[in-house]
Amino acid sequence: MNETTSPLDVGSADWRESWAYLVGMQAYAYGFPAVYFTKLRFGMVRKPVGVIDTPLNKLFHVPRLSSHEEQYGGSPYRDGIYSIGWLELGAEPVVVHAPDCGERYVSIQLAEFYSDLFGYVGPSVNGGKAQTALVVGPDWQGSTPEGIDIVLRSPTPSAFMVARVSSPGGDDLAAARDVQRQIYVKPLSSWLDGSTPSERRDVAVPCAPDQPLADFATMNAALQENPPPARDEALLRQFGRVGLGPYAEQPLESLDAATRRGLQRALQDGPRLFAQVARAGGATRQVNGWFYGDRNWGRMASVHDFLGRATPQSFSGIVEHWIEQSTKLRTFVDADGADLSGEHAYVLHLRADEIPQARAFWSVTLYDERFNMVDNPIKRYGISSLVDGLVYGADGSLEILMQHEAPTDESRRANWLPTPQGRFNLFLRTYLPGPSVQDQSYAPPPVRRIG
Numbered sequence: 001m002n003e004t005t006s007p008l009d010v011g012s013a014d015w016r017e018s019w020a021y022l023v024g025m026q027a028y029a030y031g032f033p034a035v036y037f038t039k040l041r042f043g044m045v046r047k048p049v050g051v052i053d054t055p056l057n058k059l060f061h062v063p064r065l066s067s068h069e070e071q072y073g074g075s076p077y078r079d080g081i082y083s084i085g086w087l088e089l090g091a092e093p094v095v096v097h098a099p100d101c102g103e104r105y106v107s108i109q110l111a112e113f114y115s116d117l118f119g120y121v122g123p124s125v126n127g128g129k130a131q132t133a134l135v136v137g138p139d140w141q142g143s144t145p146e147g148i149d150i151v152l153r154s155p156t157p158s159a160f161m162v163a164r165v166s167s168p169g170g171d172d173l174a175a176a177r178d179v180q181r182q183i184y185v186k187p188l189s190s191w192l193d194g195s196t197p198s199e200r201r202d203v204a205v206p207c208a209p210d211q212p213l214a215d216f217a218t219m220n221a222a223l224q225e226n227p228p229p230a231r232d233e234a235l236l237r238q239f240g241r242v243g244l245g246p247y248a249e250q251p252l253e254s255l256d257a258a259t260r261r262g263l264q265r266a267l268q269d270g271p272r273l274f275a276q277v278a279r280a281g282g283a284t285r286q287v288n289g290w291f292y293g294d295r296n297w298g299r300m301a302s303v304h305d306f307l308g309r310a311t312p313q314s315f316s317g318i319v320e321h322w323i324e325q326s327t328k329l330r331t332f333v334d335a336d337g338a339d340l341s342g343e344h345a346y347v348l349h350l351r352a353d354e355i356p357q358a359r360a361f362w363s364v365t366l367y368d369e370r371f372n373m374v375d376n377p378i379k380r381y382g383i384s385s386l387v388d389g390l391v392y393g394a395d396g397s398l399e400i401l402m403q404h405e406a407p408t409d410e411s412r413r414a415n416w417l418p419t420p421q422g423r424f425n426l427f428l429r430t431y432l433p434g435p436s437v438q439d440q441s442y443a444p445p446p447v448r449r450i451g
Contacts, residue, residue: 020242020255020262021269027219027239028270029307030232033115033314034222035215037160039206040072040318041086046203052084055199057094059085059161059185063177065169068375074318075371075427078382079363080105081176083163085185088200089137090157095148095191098122098163099182100130105166105360105431106179107325109298110135112156113226115314117298117322119152122163122183124325124432134188135159145192156226161185162319166361166431168386213252213260215267216244220252229301274311279332282308288446289337290329290428295440298322316371327437329428335446340426342419345403345451348426352396354445357434361385364400365427366417376418377406389414402447 044052044060051070054060061083066076076082087094087110098108098121107124111117121133126149134148137157144151163183167176190197204225207217223246228236233247240247242263243255255263281291293312296302297320300309312330313320320328334340348364356362365382368374373381383390383400391414392398401407402417428444436442 014258016256016258017262017265020259021265022262023238023242024216024244024263024266025270025273026235026306027242027244028215028266029273029310030228030235030239031219031223031245032270032274032310034113034226035206035219036314036318037113037115037158038204038218038222041158041160041203042206043072044084045086046201046205054084054086055201056086056088056203057185057187057197057200059083059163059183061177061180061183063180064173065167066373067379067381068373071370071372072318073316073371075316075365075367076373077164077429078365078373079168079361079384079386079429079431080164080166081173081180083161083165083180083183085161085163086203087135087154087159087161087185088157089135089140089154089159091187093134093136093140093142093188095132095186095188096121096135096161097132097182097184098126098130099179101128101165101179103128104176104179106164106183107321107431108161108163108183109319109321110152110154111160111162111298111319112154113158113160113222114156114228114301115160115309115319116301117319118154118159119150120322120325121150121152145188155229158226160319166386168384168388213263213267216263217252220244220246220248274315277307278312278316281330282312285440287443289333289335290331290444290446292440293320293323293328293330295323297328323433323438326429326431327433328430329444330425331428331447332423332425333447335448338449339423340402340419340447341423342404342421344449345401346419346447347450348400348402348447349445350398350400351445354443355385355396355398356428356430356437356442356444358385358430358432358437359434360431362428362430364417365429366402366419367425367427368420369423369425371425374418374420374424376420378416378418380416380418383415383417391415403451 043049101123108121133150165176207214236245239245285292363384
């Protein structure tokens with residue numbers, strides 16, 4: 001602005017559109033996990049669209065390792081078998097039981113409806129031993145029955161449960177499935193009297209994507225169903241000024257045209273922003289093209305990082321572990337900063353002292369641009385320390401070859417990770433990680449293009 005320009009000379013733009021866009025972007029970041037969970041739950045419980053088909057308050061056991069057939073996004077775990085459950089805790093608590101597992105890594109995550117975790121059950125936090133937990137809603141005031149080892153309170157009436165039983169596959173799968181079958185969820189009343197609970201699939205329907213302001217309509221319903229914490233009231237009151245959240249001052253359909261235009265722009269730009277943040281890894285440590293997950297993953301709301309909670313945590317991971325359970329590093333680029341692509345061949349050379357330290361295991365898994373695994377002729381989606389047959393160098397080093405075509409050298413096929421024709425990314429996971437991985441002093445080498 002120069003000396004001859006009036007501060008009131010702003011053209012014909014309507015301030016209400018600009019304000020709605022600004023607030024809408026913030027609200028989209030805040031509420032995205034609840035929108036995503038609403039859609040995922042609908043697609044697994046009420047109108048299943050993939051592998052998982054389960055009523056509420058019951059576990060769906062996936063008896064095989066994840067593959068390209070899962071198309072939910074979220075960078076699925078390949079190093080074992082999943083069990084998924086959607087919990088409704090408003091009417092009564094549920095009982096979650098995890099069996100003894102010996103040396104096998106078994107974890108059970110419990111997430112509230114905004115994707116942060118409120119606890120774990122079972123061997124990974126209990127020295128490999130069995131554990132029975134009572135999972136209660138935010139308003140529950142009952143007494144704890146005998147036989148319960150721990151009580152975990154969800155901040156929201158709806159919760160998401162993910163159980164993982166580690167396995168390299170093959171002949172070990174039968175033993176892993178035996179452990180998996182012993183993990184269960186039961187409503188408290190059924191656990192006490194041994195009855196069979198009635199099946200419930202009455203979950204909210206996301207707004208149809210062709211409807212105006214669809215994701216904001218879904219968000220408003222989700223925030224009513226699962227009220228945000230009181231500490232966020234000032235922020236939520238601001239959202240309410242443009243028709244968003246539990247304090248919306250008027251329905252979305254009653255908003256003026258300028259405000260609606262601003263909100264529509266936010267719904268267009270929000271996913272683009274999320275993709276940019278996910279690709280950059282958020283505000284985290286980066287080294288050799290890899291970026292660490294946030295130190296507060298699974299606890300993002302505790303530091304008011306709602307963008308980080310939305311992405312990378314929810315947008316590209318659905319839920320994330322606390323770092324003492326698992327740490328993750330992702331890369332989209334090679335040593336020169338160029339996108340990883342199946343048009344080229346790459347190698348990840350890990351010296352013996354660069355192999356990740358983990359009390360359970362480590363793995364490198366490959367995903368496409370939508371964070372799904374990629375179909376390939378040998379059905380290999382990752383390289384893991386759980387798997388026998390990896391070929392190490394005489395000096396203890398490990399070299400992972402990544403390319404689209406099978407290597408002509410037979411000796412290199414054991415460590416070959418097939419790539420898609422297009423762009424891809426890698427996830428380096430450690431379970432029960434060592435100190436250098438938790439404190440982020442560990443520096444994995446870059447992925448180098450070859451040939």
